Amino acid sequence: MNILLLGSGGRESAFAWKISQSPKCDKLFIAPGNAGTGQYGTNVNLKVTDFEGIKAFALANDVKMVLVGPEEPLVKGIHDFFLADEELKSIPVIGPQQEGAQLEGSKDYSKAFMQRHNVPTAASRTFTRDTLQEGFDYLATTGLPVVLKADGLAAGKGVLICLTLEEARQELLEMLTEAKFGDASSKVVIEQFLQGIELSVFVMTDGTSYKVLPEAKDYKRIGEGDTGLNTGGMGSVSPVHFADEAFMQKVEQRVIIPTIEGLKKEGIPYKGFIFIGLMNTHGEPWVIEYNCRMGDPETESVMPRIESDFVDLLLGVAEGNLNEKELIISPKTAATVVCVAGGYPGEYLKNKTISGIENVRDSYVFHAGTSLAGEDVQATGGRVLAVTSLQDNMFDALQQATADAARIYYDGVYFRKDIGFDLL
Numbered sequence: 001m002n003i004l005l006l007g008s009g010g011r012e013s014a015f016a017w018k019i020s021q022s023p024k025c026d027k028l029f030i031a032p033g034n035a036g037t038g039q040y041g042t043n044v045n046l047k048v049t050d051f052e053g054i055k056a057f058a059l060a061n062d063v064k065m066v067l068v069g070p071e072e073p074l075v076k077g078i079h080d081f082f083l084a085d086e087e088l089k090s091i092p093v094i095g096p097q098q099e100g101a102q103l104e105g106s107k108d109y110s111k112a113f114m115q116r117h118n119v120p121t122a123a124s125r126t127f128t129r130d131t132l133q134e135g136f137d138y139l140a141t142t143g144l145p146v147v148l149k150a151d152g153l154a155a156g157k158g159v160l161i162c163l164t165l166e167e168a169r170q171e172l173l174e175m176l177t178e179a180k181f182g183d184a185s186s187k188v189v190i191e192q193f194l195q196g197i198e199l200s201v202f203v204m205t206d207g208t209s210y211k212v213l214p215e216a217k218d219y220k221r222i223g224e225g226d227t228g229l230n231t232g233g234m235g236s237v238s239p240v241h242f243a244d245e246a247f248m249q250k251v252e253q254r255v256i257i258p259t260i261e262g263l264k265k266e267g268i269p270y271k272g273f274i275f276i277g278l279m280n281t282h283g284e285p286w287v288i289e290y291n292c293r294m295g296d297p298e299t300e301s302v303m304p305r306i307e308s309d310f311v312d313l314l315l316g317v318a319e320g321n322l323n324e325k326e327l328i329i330s331p332k333t334a335a336t337v338v339c340v341a342g343g344y345p346g347e348y349l350k351n352k353t354i355s356g357i358e359n360v361r362d363s364y365v366f367h368a369g370t371s372l373a374g375e376d377v378q379a380t381g382g383r384v385l386a387v388t389s390l391q392d393n394m395f396d397a398l399q400q401a402t403a404d405a406a407r408i409y410y411d412g413v414y415f416r417k418d419i420g421f422d423l424l
């Protein structure tokens with residue numbers, strides 16, 4: 001069958017790599033893809049939010065399944081668009097409809113959902129411009145640090161951890177009255193700060209049954225020792241040793257099952273991935289957030305650990321028989337080191353020629369922000385390449401991925417040399 005994958009990052013490269021290995025996949029199209037995804041299929045020059053363009057392409061190319069990588073088209077309703085169209089409605093879309101995507105698209109919606117279904121999460125309240133004063137009053141009661149979250153999608157930038165009350169008041173004021181994050185901050189969730197260690201848990205669901213994919217830990221800060229500015233993600237590791245069986249059982253009982261059951265009870269159809277951002281606080285799981293898609297760069301560490309036919313699992317999601325499918329997970333460790341552009345996450349260098357990928361010894365190189373300029377592969381995005389190594393133990397995986405990242409060069413190349421070493 002022909003599959004259309006939407007997106008252009010490292011996550012989509014890892015998906016494309018895995019899908020292209022399936023005997024069930026005939027032609028794979030990636031829209032828009034990057035300089036690396038062409039190895040696994042055919043890049044298609046379409047934006048992920050160009051629904052009419054995607055329709056025309058899917059119909060002209062006998063596409064039998066659409067896998068949506070990023071959140072934006074889901075929150076904008078691509079799945080609903082397919083279902084509402086006579087010619088498209090028989091083509092399954094992997095990724096929730098607009099209502100389910102609100103679990104990511106609105107922090108207020110997701111907090112209320114968690115509260116309705118007793119999913120453990122930090123205490124919070126939501127405020128608008130009209131209730132600013134109440135927000136100030138609430139801030140005085142929350143303790144410090146306190147977390148302020150823009151309600152809507154803010155490209156990963158809408159969460160602020162404030163250390164003082166003055167800072168929190170100022171930020172709340174700017175978010176609500178000066179549209180600090182545009183429309184996304186017309187509502188702000190004020191949330192209690194959780195202490196602990198974070199991890200990401202990924203669930204694949206057909207709306208009734210589910211499979212828990214390998215968990216991962218990601219590294220968000222630009223600097224070594226987890227310092228400096230937040231980024232889209234500088235690396236990831238899977239498995240995560242502190243997510244032992246006892247902890248994962250709590251996650252399943254207290255978080256995953258109530259979430260899937262909650263969606264069912266509320267009549268919210270959901271076919272796709274649920275990415276659960278968790279805090280492990282003294283062995284207890286607390287939900288920080290839901291996302292309606294896989295994580296990046298976690299997917300780059302998760303896909304190599306899946307030994308089963310991934311397309312068969314996707315078919316289980318599409319056809320509603322995921323419970324009949326087998327998920328085999330490798331016991332090996334995958335470590336991902338992300339090479340970014342000089343200057344990232346600020347203003348960064350662009351159009352720099354990449355060399356040395358052929359020198360990588362024992363890692364997969366998943367392209368993210370790359371483009372072809374004639375024969376040249378150029379670094380064009382902030383996160384340029386994700387270098388993933390799968391090895392028998394964590395130390396070897398970390399060392400190999402880090403050593404292989406060092407074999408790649410472009411003007412301004414930067415990567416963290418400490419990804420995962422805190423877990424050893």
Ligand code: AMP
Pocket residue numbers: 122147149156159191192193194195198277288289
């Ligand atoms: P989110 O966009 O909700 O994932 O938040 C981004 C990051 O902010 C998370 O990955 C956490 O590191 C941090 N964060 C969010 N909420 C909390 C919280 N309640 N307590 C501590 N850290 C948080």
